[in-house]
Amino acid sequence: MTTSQLSPEAAPTEPAGPGAALLLLIAAASALGPISTLMMIPALPEIRDVFGSTNAASQAIVSVFLITFAAGIPLAGPLSDRYGRRPLVMWGLVIFIVGTILATFAPTLEILIIARAIQAIGCAANTTVARAMLGDIYTDWRLARALANLTLVMMIGTSVSPYLGGVLTESFSWHAPFVLMWILSVAILLAALRSLPETRNLQGRSSNMAEVGRASMQVMRNPGFLGCVIDAGVIYALYLGFISIAPYILSDTLGMPATDFGVYILLLSTGYFFGNLYVSRLRGHTALERVARFGTWLQAASACIAFGFVVLGFTHPLFWFGPMLPLAFAQGLTLPHVTAMAVRMAPGFAGVASGMIGFSQQAIAALAVQAMGFVATDTPVPVMAFCATLSLISLAAMLLLTRLVHPQEAA
Numbered sequence: 093m094t095t096s097q098l099s100p101e102a103a104p105t106e107p108a109g110p111g112a113a114l115l116l117l118i119a120a121a122s123a124l125g126p127i128s129t130l131m132m133i134p135a136l137p138e139i140r141d142v143f144g145s146t147n148a149a150s151q152a153i154v155s156v157f158l159i160t161f162a163a164g165i166p167l168a169g170p171l172s173d174r175y176g177r178r179p180l181v182m183w184g185l186v187i188f189i190v191g192t193i194l195a196t197f198a199p200t201l202e203i204l205i206i207a208r209a210i211q212a213i214g215c216a217a218n219t220t221v222a223r224a225m226l227g228d229i230y231t232d233w234r235l236a237r238a239l240a241n242l243t244l245v246m247m248i249g250t251s252v253s254p255y256l257g258g259v260l261t262e263s264f265s266w267h268a269p270f271v272l273m274w275i276l277s278v279a280i281l282l283a284a285l286r287s288l289p290e291t292r293n294l295q296g297r298s299s300n301m302a303e304v305g306r307a308s309m310q311v312m313r314n315p316g317f318l319g320c321v322i323d324a325g326v327i328y329a330l331y332l333g334f335i336s337i338a339p340y341i342l343s344d345t346l347g348m349p350a351t352d353f354g355v356y357i358l359l360l361s362t363g364y365f366f367g368n369l370y371v372s373r374l375r376g377h378t379a380l381e382r383v384a385r386f387g388t389w390l391q392a393a394s395a396c397i398a399f400g401f402v403v404l405g406f407t408h409p410l411f412w413f414g415p416m417l418p419l420a421f422a423q424g425l426t427l428p429h430v431t432a433m434a435v436r437m438a439p440g441f442a443g444v445a446s447g448m449i450g451f452s453q454q455a456i457a458a459l460a461v462q463a464m465g466f467v468a469t470d471t472p473v474p475v476m477a478f479c480a481t482l483s484l485i486s487l488a489a490m491l492l493l494t495r496l497v498h499p500q501e502a503a
Contacts, residue, residue, distance in 0.1 A: 117288060119245035120280050121181055122222035124188055125161060125215030127249045128273050129154060131257035133335060134353050135266040137343045142266065143201040147340055151465030152205050154336050158458030160209040162451045164216030169224065169447020177221045177228070178290045184217030185281040192277060196270040216450075223446035227435045228291040235432040237380075240371040243428065247368070251361035254335075255354025262349060312448065319493035320434035323388075323486055324449050325456035327423050327430075330395070330482040333460035333475070334416070335360070340469040342409065356413045360420040367424015380429045387425030388490040394419035395483035399476040412472045419483070426490070 132139075133154070140150040172180045191210030198204035226238045260268035312318070335357060342348040342356075367387065374380050398415035434449040460478070467474040 113287065114289070115242065116245055117280070117283055118181075118222045118225055119242050120249070120276075121185065121218040121284065122242070123246040123249050124185075124273070124277060124280070125157075125212070125219055126246070127253045127276075128192070128211060128215070128269075129157060129332075130250055130253035130335075130357075131260075131269040131273065132266070134254055134258035134339055135261040135269060136336075136339055138261055139201070139204070139266050145201055146465075147469065148462070148465035149201065151336065151462055153201075153208055154332075155458045155462035155465070156205050157208040157212045158332075158454045158461060160212035161216050161219075162454035162458060164213050165220050165450040165454060166447045168217040168220040169445070169450070172217075172221050172224055172292065176290050176292045177225050178284075178288055180217040180221045181284055181288060182281070184214040184221070185277060185284060186214070187211075188214030188218070189274065189277045189281065190214075192270055192274045196267055196274060220447050220450050223431065223435060223450070225291045227446060235435060237372055237374065237428070239432055240368040240424075240428040243368045243424070244365065244372060247361060247365045251358060251365060254357040254361075258349070258352075258354040314437055316493065316496045317434055317437045317445070317448075319489055319496055320430050320437075321449055321452040323489035323493060324427060324430045324434070325452035326482050326486045326489060327391070327427055328453040329457040329460035330391075330479050330486070331360070331420070331423060332457045333464050333482070334479055336461045337464040337467065337469065337475050338413075338472075341472055341475070344469045345407075345471070346409070348409075356409055359413050359417045363417040363420030363422075364424040367421040367426075368428065369424075371425060371428050380432075384426045384429035385490060385494065387422040388487050390422035391419050391426065392480075392483040392487045394422065395476070395479040399473075399480040402472045402476045407472055412476055419479075426486075430493075 136150050136153065139145075139153065140147065143150075168180060168184075188211050191207050191212075191214060194210060195204055195207035198207055222242065223239065226235060226242060230238050256272075257269045260272065338356070339353045342353050371380065371383065374383060394415045398412045398419075401411040401415070431449060435445045437445060460482075464475065464478070467478075
């Protein structure tokens, strides 16, 4: 791949973007996975106590979901390239509904974990196809802006999910968030059956699975793509690893209820929202790239400041959630550009690239979440050390990516 393929400017022949209704629909389908996870994270301490499990065992509710999600994404991307986007979304929604019903009535922790894995299979199709559909429509710098707009719509649900999950858990039980997810997923399926179009041009080219496989291998041999994969995965792992262990620290150390976690997590959602909002207003590849680099530096500075606070003994949640506000804003600046760059590296095979970068995000995040299940929860020091370390790895990945994509600029 050449540099010119990575940063084309707007072409006048590009089609118009998706309408508001279509953007809302694909955002809703794509958000089911994050919403289902964020909504039940406040319930993890109660689930642990109800089933008499350990922190590490209850963390499997999140990590198994992410592992299964990661395993399904590389398959969902090529399948959508071969058979179309619409069928993958439909089947993904049906599978997610089955898993949600099973989770609602799970009598044991083991059954609940299996149900979460079934949910993840459905989410793998929905999330991958949402990015691929935008990749079908945009082939230039506007893809990053479109991904930011998609995230802004998704944030309507994800920003309130932790607080809503805490309220439902305290008012009823840990089953209540799953009941709400079942209702939402059925509504999205009915809307998709009626309104979701096919964006993949299946007649325009012959995309057999052998061709898709060759495209996958070609993409994976691109050092620039691997740089995007590492950076996107580390950014997501930092965020999810932090929020997966924070409820235990608030509950076990400070005695705070699940709703308090939902309030604090709104800081992160607010920051990420405004980061994406800023990106959605940018024009041109150069501006997007410059802002993404700044975001990586800001992410590292914020995580290191938070780690410094807790090491010095400032362990009130404001001292470690507070710096996460600019950190989340920084991630909102960086992640759309990194994701769009990866998708553009596979022209004609947006599903392949979307699947591979999605796999990296979920796989790295799954390892991070499960690792957090073994750290001490009587202090925020270990989790903030983890965040600071990953932020520096992300910074190194971005610097490497800059050298790979623009060697003359780095020189």
